[in-house]
Amino acid sequence: MNRWLKRLLAGVVVIIIILVSLIGRIDRTPLQDQEFYQEMTQTLSTLQPNVHPSGKTLQAGWEKISITPDYLMPMAGYRMRPSFETVHDSLFARIVGINNGSVSCYFISLDLLLFPPSIKEILQEKLAHEFSEKPFIYLSATHTHNGVGGWHNSIVGEFALGNYDDVWVNNVADNLVEKIKKIEKSMKPAQLRYWESDASEYAENRLVKGAPYDGFLRGIQLYRDDSSRAQLITYSAHATSISKKSKSLSGDYPAALLNELEKENTFGLFMAGMVGSHRLAGLKEQEFELVEKAGEVLFDKLENATYDLALDTIEIRSAHVPIQFGPAQLRITENFKLRNWAFSWLLNRLHGELTFLELGNVMFIGTPCDFSGEIYVNQKLKDLATANEKKLIITSFNGDYSGYITEDAHYEKVRKEEVMALNWVGPYYGNYFSEMISMLIKK
Numbered sequence: 469m470n471r472w473l474k475r476l477l478a479g480v481v482v483i484i485i486i487l488v489s490l491i492g493r494i495d496r497t498p499l500q501d502q503e504f505y506q507e508m509t510q511t512l513s514t515l516q517p518n519v520h521p522s523g524k525t526l527q528a529g530w531e532k533i534s535i536t537p538d539y540l541m542p543m544a545g546y547r548m549r550p551s552f553e554t555v556h557d558s559l560f561a562r563i564v565g566i567n568n569g570s571v572s573c574y575f576i577s578l579d580l581l582l583f584p585p586s587i588k589e590i591l592q593e594k595l596a597h598e599f600s601e602k603p604f605i606y607l608s609a610t611h612t613h614n615g616v617g618g619w620h621n622s623i624v625g626e627f628a629l630g631n632y633d634d635v636w637v638n639n640v641a642d643n644l645v646e647k648i649k650k651i652e653k654s655m656k657p658a659q660l661r662y663w664e665s666d667a668s669e670y671a672e673n674r675l676v677k678g679a680p681y682d683g684f685l686r687g688i689q690l691y692r693d694d695s696s697r698a699q700l701i702t703y704s705a706h707a708t709s710i711s712k713k714s715k716s717l718s719g720d721y722p723a724a725l726l727n728e729l730e731k732e733n734t735f736g737l738f739m740a741g742m743v744g745s746h747r748l749a750g751l752k753e754q755e756f757e758l759v760e761k762a763g764e765v766l767f768d769k770l771e772n773a774t775y776d777l778a779l780d781t782i783e784i785r786s787a788h789v790p791i792q793f794g795p796a797q798l799r800i801t802e803n804f805k806l807r808n809w810a811f812s813w814l815l816n817r818l819h820g821e822l823t824f825l826e827l828g829n830v831m832f833i834g835t836p837c838d839f840s841g842e843i844y845v846n847q848k849l850k851d852l853a854t855a856n857e858k859k860l861i862i863t864s865f866n867g868d869y870s871g872y873i874t875e876d877a878h879y880e881k882v883r884k885e886e887v888m889a890l891n892w893v894g895p896y897y898g899n900y901f902s903e904m905i906s907m908l909i910k911k
Contacts, residue, residue, distance in 0.1 A: 492807045494797055499896040508792040508900075512907040517824060520784040523569020528658035528690045529651040530698045530735045532562045533643045535578065536717065537616060542630020544581040545613025546712040550630065552616065553715040556756060557723055559615055561644060562737040564690070564698055565603075565651040566660070566827065568784050573604040573825060574648055575700055577739045578640075579719040583607040584619035585816075586632075588867030590641035598645055603652070604786045606825050606834055607867040608739035610722040612707045614714060624814045658692040659780045662830045662859045665773035667766060671705045672749035673842060675874060675882055681746050682841030685769055686861050688830060691778065697734045701725065702861055703766065704741035704841040705748040709758045718756070721748065724763025729770075739863045744840030744872050744886070776859070782828035785911075791836070791904070793818040793870065797894030811892070818892065820868035824908055830859045833905055834866030838890070840874045840898065847902040853909050860909065873901050 499505050536558040543549040559579035566573050576583075588607060595602050617629030619637050626632055668683025687701045707720035719726075726736035753761045795808035796818050811818075820836025831853065839862060844850070853860035871892030878887050879895045891897075 490807055490810050491800060491804050494799065494803050494805050494894060495795070496895055499900055502794055504792040504794045505900065508904065509907075511792070512789070512904060515787065515789065515911065517785040517787040517826070517911055520568060520570035520786070522781040522783055524781075525569075525657045526660060526780050526782060527567045527655035528565060528660075528692060528698065529655040530562070530564045530690075530737070531647040531651055532560045532735075533647055535559050535561050535580075535640050535643075537636055541633060541636065542617040543715065543717070544615055544617030544619075544629045545708075548628055548630070549715055551715070552717045554717070556614075556716040556718040559612075559717060559719060561640065563644065563647055563651060564700055564735075564737050565648065565655060566690070566784075567655055568782055571601075571604060571784055571786070572652060573606065573784060573786065574651070575606045575608075575737060575739070576644060577608045577610060577737050579612055579723060580609045580615040580619075581611060581613060581617075582865035582869055583609045583867045584637065585868050586619050586621060586637050587641050587644075590638060591644055594641060594645045595648070598649065603648065604825065606823050606832060607865070608834060608863045609865045610707055610719055610738050611740035611743055611865065612718060612720040612722065614710050614716065614718040614720060616717065622814065622816050656692045656694055657780070658690045659778040660782065660827060660830075661689050661778040662776040663687060663689055663773040665769045667703065667769040669750045670748060670762065670765060671703075671746050673745050674706070674747040675745045675842070675878055675884060675886060679745075679875075680842050680845040682742055682844050685766065685773065686741070688827070689775065699729060699734055699736050699770070701736060701738045701770070702741040702863055703738075704743050704746040706743050706746060707740070709748065709762060710755055714755075718759065721759050721762035721766070724759050725766050725770075728763050728767035740865055742839050742841030742844050742862055743864055744838035744874050745842045746840075779828050785824070785826040787824040789822040789824060789904075789908070791820050791822060791870075793820075793893065796892055798892050799888055805894070818870050820870045821866065822904060822908065823866045826858070829857060830861065831909065832861050832863065833908060834863050835873070835901065836866050836868035837864060837870045838872045838886070839864045839901065840872070842875045843873070843898045843902050846875060847906070849902065849905060849909070852906055856909055858909060862905065873897050
């Protein structure tokens with residue numbers, strides 16, 4: 469009896485040791501008192517973006533590539549779905565290139581849940597090898613929840629998104645590089661102008677009913693001398709129009725919107741905006757009928773957008789700004805988290821950057837997360853940009869992923885998945901990201 473009791477006690481001790489090593493308390497130390505915050509503030513205060521003066525008339529080009537696999541792959545978004553069964557509409561990568569005579573920069577968006585870190589890493593390596601002067605890349609995704617998975621080579625990534633598919637990942641990266649090389653050789657003179665359109669009736673805050681949200685379509689139009697046109701579009705509603713049970717590949721409403729554009733002989737590229745707290749609203753249709761309807765009504769809004777004056781010469785400023793993170797704080801309960809070492813082992817360590825790209829007075833800031841439009845509204849980031857004579861466009865999913873960044877007030881009050889399970893960083897990061905973006909706006 470004593471022997472079994474000793475074994476039982478030893479087992480209990482082992483379990484306690486394991487739990488203590490895996491689980492810690494949520495760190496609620498004020499942001500200003502944390503070393504990573506101080507280091508990041510210092511970095512941004514001295515940051516000098518790369519300046520590329522206008523060397524000649526603006527030139528532009530664009531291409532798209534099918535990334536729909538020709539064999540079965542897992543799906544990404546919602547619950548794990550081991551394999552798609554049908555293709556409702558093909559998935560694409562879309563690229564828009566711009567050159568001002570001093571530098572080439574490329575906007576790239578994929579019809580995926582996010583821009584996979586694995587593809588970003590390979591793409592950067594290949595571009596550095598293929599180009600004597602590596603072009604600046606600005607990445608995002610449409611955030612469709614009915615795209616393919618198999619692109620995250622971590623323990624949790626393979627569990628949630630399916631087995632890592634090295635062949636597909638490398639093929640996508642290779643094809644992107646080939647299309648960028650093609651665009652680089654075939655750009656034509658173009659004009660650029662910023663546009664926006666209020667589509668607030670088709671969006672809402674999905675975290676807290678009646679809370680602030682951003683409902684504007686925003687983007688740039690490129691109009692070439694050969695009369696061809698391209699529209700870069702951002703919007704902040706989640707692309708979750710299709711049932712979680714669906715096993716049909718689809719680009720969701722962003723793809724439907726781009727299809728409407730293509731009917732007008734205009735190339736389109738869609739980037740998920742500040743989707744961290746937003747969803748579609750105001751439409752009664754369901755499933756793929758909702759997808760088509762959303763594409764139609766947003767296209768109507770696009771047709772009635774307000775455009776700025778067209779520019780054919782612009783200065784370009786750019787920077788990749790690595791973000792300083794504190795230890796990961798993936799919540800288990802209200803006050804306890806998975807320790808940083810365990811998070812890093814399961815999901816890879818927290819890392820990411822802010823992508824800064826300014827075309828004339830149009831400033832793009834890419835974030836490595838589901839960034840919330842509620843923060844944008846509450847912190848009056850548009851007003852700050854206007855005061856600095858800039859047009860601000862913020863996008864999500866720039867090639868790394870650090871979870872959801874939502875309004876700080878929700879951290880202690882909201883018990884939804886976005887705040888409890890998908891916030892990987894802990895409290896105060898809404899303010900942290902807002903401060904970083906504000907400092908970039910003032911540059």
